[in-house]
Amino acid sequence: MTASRLLRHWFTRLLAPNRLIREKYEHFKELLDSDAKALDLIADLEAPIYGYDPADVARVRFLTGQLVQAVRDMTASLYDMNPHAYASLPEALERIAADISVLVTQPPLDFAPPYVLNLDEAADHPGQVGGKAANLAIVRRNGVATPPGFVITASAFARFLRDNDLEKEIEKRFEDVSLSNNDAIVRVTGELQELILAAKVPADIADEILRAVESMNLEGRRLAVRSSALAEDGDISFAGQYASELDVEPFDVLAAYKRVLAGKYCPRALAYRVRHGLTDNNTAMAALVLPMVEASAAGVVYTFDPACSAVGGNAVGVYVVGGLAADLVDGSVTPGKHYLTREPEPSILMGCVCESSAAITDQVLCELGKKALHLEKVFGQPQDVEWAFGPDGLTILQSRPLQQEQDREAFSAEEIATAIELVSELDCASPGAACGPVHHVSSGADFRGIPKGSVVVTNTLRPALSQFLDRIVAIVAGNGSRASHLASVARERRVPVVVGCESGILEEGAVVTVDAAAGKIYDRCLPSIMVRNDEAEKVHAQVRAENQELASCTVRLSLLDPEDENFTPEGCQSLHDLVRFCHEKSVAEMFSLVDRGGRGLGKSRRLETTLPLVMYVLDLGGGLADSAAEKGPVDVGALSCIPLRALWSGLADERVAWDESQLHVDWEAFDRVSAGIFSKDSRILASYSIIASEYMHLNIRFGYHFSIVDALCGDLPGANYIKFRFKGGGAALPQRMHRLIFVRQVLEYFGYETTIKGDMLDASYMRMPAAETAHALEVLGLVLAVTRLMDVKLADSAEAKSEASLFLQRFFPEERA
Numbered sequence: 001m002t003a004s005r006l007l008r009h010w011f012t013r014l015l016a017p018n019r020l021i022r023e024k025y026e027h028f029k030e031l032l033d034s035d036a037k038a039l040d041l042i043a044d045l046e047a048p049i050y051g052y053d054p055a056d057v058a059r060v061r062f063l064t065g066q067l068v069q070a071v072r073d074m075t076a077s078l079y080d081m082n083p084h085a086y087a088s089l090p091e092a093l094e095r096i097a098a099d100i101s102v103l104v105t106q107p108p109l110d111f112a113p114p115y116v117l118n119l120d121e122a123a124d125h126p127g128q129v130g131g132k133a134a135n136l137a138i139v140r141r142n143g144v145a146t147p148p149g150f151v152i153t154a155s156a157f158a159r160f161l162r163d164n165d166l167e168k169e170i171e172k173r174f175e176d177v178s179l180s181n182n183d184a185i186v187r188v189t190g191e192l193q194e195l196i197l198a199a200k201v202p203a204d205i206a207d208e209i210l211r212a213v214e215s216m217n218l219e220g221r222r223l224a225v226r227s228s229a230l231a232e233d234g235d236i237s238f239a240g241q242y243a244s245e246l247d248v249e250p251f252d253v254l255a256a257y258k259r260v261l262a263g264k265y266c267p268r269a270l271a272y273r274v275r276h277g278l279t280d281n282n283t284a285m286a287a288l289v290l291p292m293v294e295a296s297a298a299g300v301v302y303t304f305d306p307a308c309s310a311v312g313g314n315a316v317g318v319y320v321v322g323g324l325a326a327d328l329v330d331g332s333v334t335p336g337k338h339y340l341t342r343e344p345e346p347s348i349l350m351g352c353v354c355e356s357s358a359a360i361t362d363q364v365l366c367e368l369g370k371k372a373l374h375l376e377k378v379f380g381q382p383q384d385v386e387w388a389f390g391p392d393g394l395t396i397l398q399s400r401p402l403q404q405e406q407d408r409e410a411f412s413a414e415e416i417a418t419a420i421e422l423v424s425e426l427d428c429a430s431p432g433a434a435c436g437p438v439h440h441v442s443s444g445a446d447f448r449g450i451p452k453g454s455v456v457v458t459n460t461l462r463p464a465l466s467q468f469l470d471r472i473v474a475i476v477a478g479n480g481s482r483a484s485h486l487a488s489v490a491r492e493r494r495v496p497v498v499v500g501c502e503s504g505i506l507e508e509g510a511v512v513t514v515d516a517a518a519g520k521i522y523d524r525c526l527p528s529i530m531v532r533n534d535e536a537e538k539v540h541a542q543v544r545a546e547n548q549e550l551a552s553c554t555v556r557l558s559l560l561d562p563e564d565e566n567f568t569p570e571g572c573q574s575l576h577d578l579v580r581f582c583h584e585k586s587v588a589e590m591f592s593l594v595d596r597g598g599r600g601l602g603k604s605r606r607l608e609t610t611l612p613l614v615m616y617v618l619d620l621g622g623g624l625a626d627s628a629a630e631k632g633p634v635d636v637g638a639l640s641c642i643p644l645r646a647l648w649s650g651l652a653d654e655r656v657a658w659d660e661s662q663l664h665v666d667w668e669a670f671d672r673v674s675a676g677i678f679s680k681d682s683r684i685l686a687s688y689s690i691i692a693s694e695y696m697h698l699n700i701r702f703g704y705h706f707s708i709v710d711a712l713c714g715d716l717p718g719a720n721y722i723k724f725r726f727k728g729g730g731a732a733l734p735q736r737m738h739r740l741i742f743v744r745q746v747l748e749y750f751g752y753e754t755t756i757k758g759d760m761l762d763a764s765y766m767r768m769p770a771a772e773t774a775h776a777l778e779v780l781g782l783v784l785a786v787t788r789l790m791d792v793k794l795a796d797s798a799e800a801k802s803e804a805s806l807f808l809q810r811f812f813p814e815e816r817a
Helices: 004-014 017-049 057-081 089-104 128-140 154-163 166-174 182-198 203-215 250-263 267-275 362-381 415-419 464-470 485-493 527-540 546-554 575-596 641-652 666-674 733-749 768-788 797-811
Strands: 117-118 150-152 225-229 244-248 285-291 297-302 316-322 338-339 384-390 393-401 421-425 427-430 433-441 454-458 472-477 497-499 511-515 520-523 604-608 614-618 687-691 695-702 705-712 721-728 753-758 759-764
Touching: 004 128, 017 497, 017 546, 017 575, 017 641, 017 721, 017 753, 017 759, 057 089, 057 166, 057 575, 057 641, 089 575, 089 733, 117 203, 128 150, 128 154, 128 285, 128 362, 128 393, 150 203, 154 203, 154 285, 166 182, 182 250, 182 267, 203 250, 203 285, 244 250, 267 464, 297 362, 316 362, 338 362, 362 384, 362 393, 384 575, 415 721, 427 485, 433 472, 433 527, 454 464, 464 472, 464 546, 485 497, 575 666, 641 687, 641 695, 641 705, 641 768, 705 768, 721 733, 721 768, 733 753, 733 759, 733 768, 733 797, 768 797
Parallel strands: 433 454, 454 472, 472 497, 614 687
Antiparallel strands: 117 150, 150 285, 225 244, 225 285, 297 316, 297 384, 316 338, 384 393, 421 520, 427 497, 433 511, 511 520, 604 614, 687 695, 695 705, 705 721, 721 759, 753 759
């Protein structure tokens, strides 16, 4: 196939050069279309890779597949433009695509037996039984009382999916899942839960489960069927994310098991695992089946609880409720609290004791503390232990690593002295400090409307709020405690949480600072918080650790210098490199038409202008006036291309000062190729435009950024459009983002629709009459002229917005009026 295409190219070049030029132009247009798709996909892929918008690995896999195809289309178009020069290009793409395939392909789930293990065996199979069951098995093996039970393994889950043909259904639906797309999360999880509940447990596995119930003499007792996913209760807790089924009749155990599997796909659990970079297979679901425990009191123990300040936090914290602990961990009640010494034989710290909501003796408290500290030694780190006390004495139901974030001193004494205190003496459930506008929520229906950056005020610490922690800077609750699942997840995410604030104290929309460690809320944002927010923004703009290799193969751009000897297909290390290579070489191919006489499309010609800007134009017909000379440089006054004339009127506006001492070219390329000496007419550094009477494709390269404008401006309003892309800059990422805020503010004022992905802005202006379209292009020209070095000047987003307002006042005072 390659040989035949090469032969056809040479035949056409020799015998039909005019047709070759036309075909090359058609391939060029196809390549530009594919280039636009590829850059869109790169921006989409950067969001999960850089952590702006974490996504399910299925979405990453889908986006990389789409990007590979777009780049494949680009390489095919460039190859067709000149097969002889780019014979090795397809091989370079397939090399990179193969590396990507390895990185985005998950190992399949293991669906081989065992499918059911008793709890005594579970400790020897941590990769099959999940964290919760494995930990409880270790507790039992170390002589601490637990209920008897058995585990339905992760292999059983894999068989359940395979036998019901659910693997492809899950993959297809997860292609839409990212944290910013809450509607997709709700839709996908609802669909998957329905599919799982409608499916059947494989017959052999169902028989094993029922036999385990019978062999452990559980037939006459109500059961608890609890989640035990592979990643649960380890370094990441998944506290409160998955479902547990309580008071299950033995005959209903299979239905309860399916409900636990379906709980794997509830919205908060899906959002939680995506946030932590885990795949669906990483969190394969096992289920722990235990008899229900009769209890007069229950709760949790933190073996190292900083809430007791009397001893500097060096205490065991015991949280107690009456009956079972479900109301405690779901954050709906405030428990009784007791604090014990961290000694081999713990004693009660009287100065820290709170009134208990359930009767429990000092002897039981001390026994509980001793058992919990023993488990801390067994597991080698502080533990979060769930317990129950009843007729059979103390029983341990769960033990997992304690999720705890040590707080630093939030504010200086001088800052506190001038702050206005609104609320004090609150309980700290998750340490830290943050500020933002107050937003009240009263039910789950309110959660989806939480604005980003909010201090959320709620009655209770509901686990469902964990799905929306990306939008929340702090939580203020009326009831709840450190022992709730939401508080545990908030500590993982470093979201401050305080409890005990009476309703009605904080007004909706009021900006407040929450200092959780001190248990205080202050009016407005304290200055040091704003500094920390800026620091967090800088840290945020890094490749997530688990995505380093994928970034290197996909979105990272290392092929920067077109004159470098490594600027070859073999030198491409990523799909982004290939996009850059194909785009640069396709432009070079179009400019090479000048050397062959330029028949058919005309010659590329240097544009004569008073602006210190190097630009070449390639006229496809009607882009230059009839009076223009046929050869040599062309004066800007000879342009008859409507879109370029309109944009140029903004670029050349006499109110914009251009620095005549330096030439505005591609400085990034200049830095790498010039070594201080270059031709000011260099096409490598130049901007270019392909023009016709009503059409323009313009690539402006000056400074350390590039802009692309594609526009049609004619008599049919329905066909008119402007598409604009702006990316890059010489400053750090936050400053480049500030410039994008300026550009967006101005363009949206004039009716453009804009989106920002990473440091790239896309804008469009569609289906408007010619006069309005031409005016929008003039505005765009002005924006390009005044933003050349703006990224190194803007300090923050507020200054960017202020500069946008000043721009409008200066250049369009009549429209502002």
